[in-house]
Amino acid sequence: MTDEPRADVVARLRAAGCVFAEEEAGLLVEAATSVTGVDEAKLESLVEQRVAGIPLEHLVGWAEFAGLRIAVGNGVFVPRRRTEFLAAQAIEAARTAHPVVVDLCCGTGAVAAAIGAALPAAELIASDIDPDATRYASLNLAERGSVFTGDLFDALPPWLLGRVEILVANAPYVPTDDIATMPSEARVHEHRVALDGGADGLDLQRRIIAGAARWLAPQATVLIETSARQADTTLQLLRDAGFDAHAEYSEEHEATVALGRAGA
Numbered sequence: 001m002t003d004e005p006r007a008d009v010v011a012r013l014r015a016a017g018c019v020f021a022e023e024e025a026g027l028l029v030e031a032a033t034s035v036t037g038v039d040e041a042k043l044e045s046l047v048e049q050r051v052a053g054i055p056l057e058h059l060v061g062w063a064e065f066a067g068l069r070i071a072v073g074n075g076v077f078v079p080r081r082r083t084e085f086l087a088a089q090a091i092e093a094a095r096t097a098h099p100v101v102v103d104l105c106c107g108t109g110a111v112a113a114a115i116g117a118a119l120p121a122a123e124l125i126a127s128d129i130d131p132d133a134t135r136y137a138s139l140n141l142a143e144r145g146s147v148f149t150g151d152l153f154d155a156l157p158p159w160l161l162g163r164v165e166i167l168v169a170n171a172p173y174v175p176t177d178d179i180a181t182m183p184s185e186a187r188v189h190e191h192r193v194a195l196d197g198g199a200d201g202l203d204l205q206r207r208i209i210a211g212a213a214r215w216l217a218p219q220a221t222v223l224i225e226t227s228a229r230q231a232d233t234t235l236q237l238l239r240d241a242g243f244d245a246h247a248e249y250s251e252e253h254e255a256t257v258a259l260g261r262a263g264a
């Protein structure tokens with residue numbers, strides 16, 4: 001077995017405060033293993049970096065999301081399991097088996113990839129302002145979708161105007177002043193542009209909701225991950241923009257998604 005936790009690695013990770021030390025040790029050993037066995041120098045380097053606080057996913061090069069292995073690396077936002085709920089809601093909202101789906105602020109493209117896995121005929125478009133993120137999104141979506149780099153809707157090709165049936169966004173929604181209280185794995189090792197949602201956390205959501213209409217097909221659905229605390233404001237923004245809006249919550253995922261349905 002290549003992924004059996006090694007007691008020495010487990011002990012070092014546990015001492016460094018890793019809650020899932022056994023699982024992480026198995027993954028680091030796996031990452032340091034090739035057909036010739038465990039590369040001890042590589043394993044040592046990985047353990048040292050993990051003990052120093054580098055996110056596990058950046059070290060092993062992937063994160064699990066909706067049953068998929070999503071490639072991720074230095075500086076790029078690690079897709080959170082919570083966001084599987086956003087992808088599930090988008091899949092449920094699809095009115096046909098082949099919707100045109102845009103994943104705005106896509107990061108690694110995890111949400112689009114999960115939607116694509118469930119709806120193989122969906123047309124997937126993903127975009128992000130951070131070229132490091134879109135590099136990973138291009139890997140994760142490969143031939144399954146188109147990936148663009150740029151500021152929100154500016155990144156999208158004009159042929160999408162009026163054609164988007166599912167617009168999904170897990171945009172940054174952490175209020176600027178709350179970033180200081182985030183775990184260092186996020187605060188130090190993920191680009192600030194992936195976290196900072198402005199004074200009340202909703203700057204990006206405001207811009208997305210305000211700019212969405214001209215890109216949407218009739219009866220399109222906009223789905224935005226938000227927090228339980230911010231959900232009422234996200235819903236109000238959707239309603240003010242003319243959407244029929246409601247929120248869905250998942251206790252299992254500790255997740256909140258605001259959904260807005262466009263008119264006919």
Ligand SMILES: C[S@@+](CC[C@H](N)C(=O)[O-])C[C@H]1O[C@@H](n2cnc3c(N)ncnc32)[C@H](O)[C@@H]1O
Pocket residue numbers: 077078079080083104105106107108109110111127128129130133150151152169170171172173193194195204
């Ligand atoms: C919270 S992360 C989520 C990434 C991905 N959707 C996920 O769930 O894993 C937010 C993403 O928004 C991107 N972003 C921030 N500002 C943006 C903008 N103005 N235009 C496009 N993307 C932006 C960041 O680069 C980051 O990848």
